[in-house]
Amino acid sequence: MKIIIINGPNLNLLGKREPEIYGNQPFESYFEGLKSAFPKDQLQYYQSNVEGELINKLHEVGFDYDGIILNAGGYTHSSVALSDAVAAIKTPVIEVHISNIFAREEFRHVSLLSKHCKGIISGLGLKGYEMAVRYFTGQ
Amino acid sequence: MKIIIINGPNLNLLGKREPEIYGNQPFESYFEGLKSAFPKDQLQYYQSNVEGELINKLHEVGFDYDGIILNAGGYTHSSVALSDAVAAIKTPVIEVHISNIFAREEFRHVSLLSKHCKGIISGLGLKGYEMAVRYFTGQ
């Protein structure tokens, strides 16, 4: 299966930024472990801080990949354009958040993306990415 | 590990009620499969339509179980008392919803429970319960 993890703004700082919220493991090292746990599947990873580049990537993969795991960071709560992109593509999307967005500031409680996603996993740390892969691969 | 699944109002109708939203498998038969997939752990299941009985059950298990998986159905969106109960106990709680509550009516987008839960899994069908068990057991 072809599955891609797309991370949005500030997630490149993982391991460096506010470790009490996000933990201190860089995403790249976590991703290496994840790939080796699913040797039969093609896992990819993409990160950008630019809203339009995230849209470009969704367009690129959204018609033939088997699954998209999207953590859009701060764009989750404000981007109609990203929400439209998720609606426009055909590949199913699972929205993942590392922290429990519902236990943080009120503006983080509303996601513009959720209604076009298959489902949402929030608050279970980096484990949430693995769960989403497992959902797509049926393992 | 001792883990309990607590289902709230109307979830006893699963398999019978609005199958286009909730699927047509009764929860009991799903739960049997789930138990056999985790033979080393003690999995329990409780369901009630009465808000206060759900609170009673949380009090009963909430100080020595290892994990609670809570789908509080309609009480999710209106019960301060249930939210207080989740806050008052010590066992970590994962909130699960079978359907994607963010893709349904607007009043279902607000959960009073989430802020006291470890995390939330929504929209991934009955598979969401298995994911939560897997999170607690580390499998």
Add this chain to the structure above:
Amino acid sequence: MKIIIINGPNLNLLGKREPEIYGNQPFESYFEGLKSAFPKDQLQYYQSNVEGELINKLHEVGFDYDGIILNAGGYTHSSVALSDAVAAIKTPVIEVHISNIFAREEFRHVSLLSKHCKGIISGLGLKGYEMAVRYFTGQ
């Protein structure tokens, strides 16, 4: 025809509570008269102050009775769980209120149940229950 009247919280006080709003006839004596007016039909009556017991009763009768007449009292305005129960069953429901809820406090103007009911009768006193029976029986 099998028709049930389900009354919610505080309606057991009818005839005793705020008679300037609700009149002073106990519901039981009114119900006796109602039954004798429809001798060919099976009319039943149930009352509970417990939200979950009202849900239980709706589940019990909601798949083979011909009509449900529901006055959910204060739960009308706050219970998502009861609203879900009305949506989940198959028997049509008519919502009845003795007083004109739209002429009272503003929070009574919103009913969470109405959108899943066949119709609503409000403000016509105990006569509203008879009208609802008449609607179901076609008399």
Add this chain to the structure above:
Amino acid sequence: MKIIIINGPNLNLLGKREPEIYGNQPFESYFEGLKSAFPKDQLQYYQSNVEGELINKLHEVGFDYDGIILNAGGYTHSSVALSDAVAAIKTPVIEVHISNIFAREEFRHVSLLSKHCKGIISGLGLKGYEMAVRYFTGQ
């Protein structure tokens, strides 16, 4: 008894307009049947699309008729002037809606008239008019 049914805007299209919501019987033919069902009472019918003409009619009949059955259509939700007219007259008014206004768009959930009416019947089709007549005549 002298009873009048007053229908507001677009109700002249009944039987022709959106039959999936309003059915396909013209109101005039329904009204003929209704009159013959209450041979001892004087039933009248008036319809206008003009807000001010509805007010004029309420003033005309509102001090000596025994009952008014009012379906103000779209003016229900926006007309303070019509609401004032209902408050200003002496004849009791029952508000009737053919469809269940609470199961439709949100702006139809608020009626400016209800608080000055005796009661409201909504969602029971043309049958609702008959029920209102029956209420006034005590049959």
Add this chain to the structure above:
Amino acid sequence: MKIIIINGPNLNLLGKREPEIYGNQPFESYFEGLKSAFPKDQLQYYQSNVEGELINKLHEVGFDYDGIILNAGGYTHSSVALSDAVAAIKTPVIEVHISNIFAREEFRHVSLLSKHCKGIISGLGLKGYEMAVRYFTGQ
């Protein structure tokens, strides 16, 4: 005088739950001390986590007791039915909260009960119950 203290959901955990907010004395032991301080009066205590059972108890005592002291916990902020019950009975009710509900989360600032109560005491710890008894007994 016959006075009853009615405690709502989660107050059975007192002494065990979040001691930094609620202190660590179980209510039962506090109540014993309270009874001995008012030897001439009949003091009773009732607790339930079930909304409908609290309503039942209010109905049972609300027509011949001299005073009710009600701490409805989380139901304070969401229960129209409980509010209706307080309005329906004749015995005066004083609303008590152990913590200062106005210094906590915003949804705790609104009480649906207060408008039907004689008064409210909030934030003065268990001492608030004694004050309410003193008010009823005139001591």
Add this chain to the structure above:
Amino acid sequence: MKIIIINGPNLNLLGKREPEIYGNQPFESYFEGLKSAFPKDQLQYYQSNVEGELINKLHEVGFDYDGIILNAGGYTHSSVALSDAVAAIKTPVIEVHISNIFAREEFRHVSLLSKHCKGIISGLGLKGYEMAVRYFTGQ
């Protein structure tokens, strides 16, 4: 000077409708007295329950009269079209209300007309019309 008083919906019922709010003098008899108090000026009076007829009248007089005294009744609070008409004409308009609209229901506290009027007089009974005439005539 040419001055016209324009009264809107339900004001034809004056003296007959809710006398505790509006007094019991018909407007016509009041107007006769008013005319004789200003013998040198041309005072006219117009009333209609139809929103569009009020607009027609404003267009007719609004470019050469010296003053318009407008009591638009219930349309005050809901009619953008009437508000546009007041803005579109050249004659200055004084808005008059017999009762104190700010001491009544909340929806009466907002006037869509006021911002295009010269001023507003509210709560001073029929005397308010005289004051407005006096303002225009400088007496």
Add this chain to the structure above:
Amino acid sequence: MKIIIINGPNLNLLGKREPEIYGNQPFESYFEGLKSAFPKDQLQYYQSNVEGELINKLHEVGFDYDGIILNAGGYTHSSVALSDAVAAIKTPVIEVHISNIFAREEFRHVSLLSKHCKGIISGLGLKGYEMAVRYFTGQ
């Protein structure tokens, strides 16, 4: 093709009213030019300040004309009844506004009609009417 332009309240003042917003050409003279530009089509024009008369006209033409161009003026923002009329008829409607309603007062930003119209043209002056005719005629 049979196409009608329906103008609502205050648009009869065009050329006379607030020329800095609406220009100073009377609609009648503009309409003459428009008709001669589309010699093969039947163009009609109707104006009224009365909400109910606009509804009457929509009913009259709405089942056999090929296109309706509607500028409902102030009723655009407040009339549920007019909105219902547009929904009830079969002829497609294009909503036109001479000024850019989105650059004016906030209450003009909401149109109750738009959701039942084919489309909307706003801010392009009288040219907007011609564009709408062109759309219907495919020129």
Add this chain to the structure above:
Amino acid sequence: MKIIIINGPNLNLLGKREPEIYGNQPFESYFEGLKSAFPKDQLQYYQSNVEGELINKLHEVGFDYDGIILNAGGYTHSSVALSDAVAAIKTPVIEVHISNIFAREEFRHVSLLSKHCKGIISGLGLKGYEMAVRYFTGQ
């Protein structure tokens, strides 16, 4: 008759402050003219920028004067305490505003005082004070 005009904050700047809104006549000189127009009545004038001093003055005069004319300036829109003072006294109060507060910023459209006043005059310049005196004296 004993009548007092009470002016609130910033009204001491009249004639000096924003003359395009408030005109350029100092209030004192206007008041001299007003007194000589009502030679038989006792007219007084008081101004303060201090909210509490306005309350003190209302207490002082509010039980034996015949009329109070109150322009509370900016306190009109924010002072519950002043509103309570108007409610607490016995002398009737007319609220006057020099400018048309409904044609200015939105926060000026809400007056906390109006509901306890006899009436309101707004937008008619200094003439509004004279009108209020005339109302009290019946001239």
Add this chain to the structure above:
Amino acid sequence: MKIIIINGPNLNLLGKREPEIYGNQPFESYFEGLKSAFPKDQLQYYQSNVEGELINKLHEVGFDYDGIILNAGGYTHSSVALSDAVAAIKTPVIEVHISNIFAREEFRHVSLLSKHCKGIISGLGLKGYEMAVRYFTGQ
């Protein structure tokens, strides 16, 4: 112990103002009784209608008194400055209201002070002051 009662605007009218809400005993006479009931403690009383003077008094006593009992009247609901003063001082404050502010107008349901106070007593008449003294003195 040194305890001060600070009363805000309009409370000097006690016994004279709206006796159906506030009773008819002047505060001074009540205070004499209160002092004699606590002979060992130093009780003081201060009243002002001026917001800033209340702040001055809080600053003066707020660092060495043992308790402050504050009834800020109308300033309770609007004064950020008074709320800041309560937060800035060290002496604990109990907020007292004679009437049940939650059973009155909606704007009285929000207190800006409560979150910085130890607790609140509302609706128990003048008795509330005594209760607060008792709380501080531990009697």
Add this chain to the structure above:
Amino acid sequence: MKIIIINGPNLNLLGKREPEIYGNQPFESYFEGLKSAFPKDQLQYYQSNVEGELINKLHEVGFDYDGIILNAGGYTHSSVALSDAVAAIKTPVIEVHISNIFAREEFRHVSLLSKHCKGIISGLGLKGYEMAVRYFTGQ
């Protein structure tokens, strides 16, 4: 004349994305036809998914082109920066939407751009672009 069409996010998917809303013609092929219909004018086309690139393009063309036709897609409803860019440039802008944004989700009813545009055309399909060109060229 120099005219540019600027399309925002997801409009590159035209013909591929949700054809029931947007039709199935790629924009490029439509644009070829458009250019040949206006042989005397210079028509250009630009598309980007990146908000900042759209701003860059507006800056580049916004001081010497004759007209800009802007369909900003999802950024229409959320981008203050794009709105500022439209305000900052000199070339007039017409806002075009292919679908009727007022008949879709509520968050699409608000455009941050409209108030700085010359006008808006919505719901008339790709035809809307042609209309806008025609407006600028006066054809």
Add this chain to the structure above:
Amino acid sequence: MKIIIINGPNLNLLGKREPEIYGNQPFESYFEGLKSAFPKDQLQYYQSNVEGELINKLHEVGFDYDGIILNAGGYTHSSVALSDAVAAIKTPVIEVHISNIFAREEFRHVSLLSKHCKGIISGLGLKGYEMAVRYFTGQ
């Protein structure tokens, strides 16, 4: 240059009140340092807890001083009267806050004064006063 610093309620407690927010230097000692840093200019300082006295002071200095530096404390967020005073005077005003009001409670994010001020400096400690002086003196 003549420049005055005007501090509002509770700022007299500086150095004593909540030092973690406001620091522990009394304003008077800070002000001495400030004056000596600008030997050529006339710097003054005024503080009051009384809203009306702040207004009085603004009136007194607001027509001939060169600059006013205003920290209105809690009145910033609630006083229309003070906002009117700033608008009424001629001397430019810079609003200063010691703490970052936008990082504190939400009600502190809205300043009624800002729109009439030249500018605002917030969160830069006592340094903010110096910056404002520097702005006026051009140093």
Add this chain to the structure above:
Amino acid sequence: MKIIIINGPNLNLLGKREPEIYGNQPFESYFEGLKSAFPKDQLQYYQSNVEGELINKLHEVGFDYDGIILNAGGYTHSSVALSDAVAAIKTPVIEVHISNIFAREEFRHVSLLSKHCKGIISGLGLKGYEMAVRYFTGQ
């Protein structure tokens, strides 16, 4: 000290765009002057219209520079991602606005950035940048 000024969207147009609001000096020439005023410090300048590029720049400089001066233009009011970036870095940030954002449109009154910044300077023109540099350098 290493200090960087980061300007967001449309600020590249400075000197060219709306000079009545922003003045007519290009930022580059202002920046040259600023650098020469602080010869001992390293001042840098960066501008981009792309939200994600601003985030990239903040990440790049945010862990070793001594100060960041951020004017995020329109992104100030809508970008959660930029706000998160400010929170994620270590270098203190001062938010600067050339115009007084609180005296402009209401949507400009809310900054998502402020709560993570050290402070804010608004309305003092280009001088605000100099003040911020001065704050960091302590001059």
